[in-house]
């Protein structure tokens with residue numbers, strides 16, 4: 245039987261109106277979904293680096309909390325508690341970052357009792373210890389007994405901003421390093437000078453700064469670093485459970 249276009253009932257007219265209405269709605273819905281996906285894609289692209297560094301920090305803390313740091317005490321403090329016998333929260337972050345990113349060549353400015361450099365050492369895989377290079381500097385020398393268990397950690401005594409000391413630290417390495425952890429005097433010029441003296445010469449993958457929220461000086465410095473490094477500077481204070489004093493991570497290269 246052939247198709248007779250003159251024989252269209254009112255019912256079929258209604259159905260075709262409904263069909264074209266539905267088609268219109270479906271097309272609209274599909275375009276909306278595509279638009280949203282497009283926005284999401286570009287948002288994802290622009291935020292990709294920040295998400296990655298944030299993810300690295302989150303994973304670092306997760307990995308770090310599984311590492312036994314019970315023999316890495318913070319030690320003597322200038323605060324109300326004279327001696328802290330346990331590791332502080334950010335030690336787990338540092339140990340986790342070292343383990344997660346397999347960092348082996350590390351400089352620390354500000355040793356104090358040695359808890360933080362010992363924690364970073366605990367993050368190094370056993371097989372990597374022999375080829376690792378850990379250097380820490382301070383103007384004071386504490387906890388000689390505790391350091392006996394870490395013969396691979398090189399301790400340098402002196403002011404990190406003095407030329408001869410900087411030469412000793414930089415001369416301890418023959419290639420680009422993995423991490424510079426800066427935790428000495430929390431003043432703008434002092435911290436900035438440490439960053440640029442050592443990062444320029446040692447080209448680390450990461451620079452980690454303690455106390456980025458501690459005072460106006462450090463807040464100003466951190467803001468400048470965020471401006472300079474954009475998505476490669478991440479405030480990890482919350483993740484490392486250091487909300488008050490602050491903790492910042494920069495992906496230097």
Ligand SMILES: C[S@@+](CC[C@H](N)C(=O)[O-])C[C@H]1O[C@@H](n2cnc3c(N)ncnc32)[C@H](O)[C@@H]1O
Pocket residue numbers: 318353354355356357358359360361381382383384402403404405427428429
């Ligand atoms: C906050 S403590 C370091 C704490 C240690 N990083 C930890 O987390 O266990 C700061 C240390 O920086 C040291 N320091 C201060 N000025 C320094 C300088 N110019 N060069 C090297 N170390 C310095 C202090 O003697 C002190 O031991």
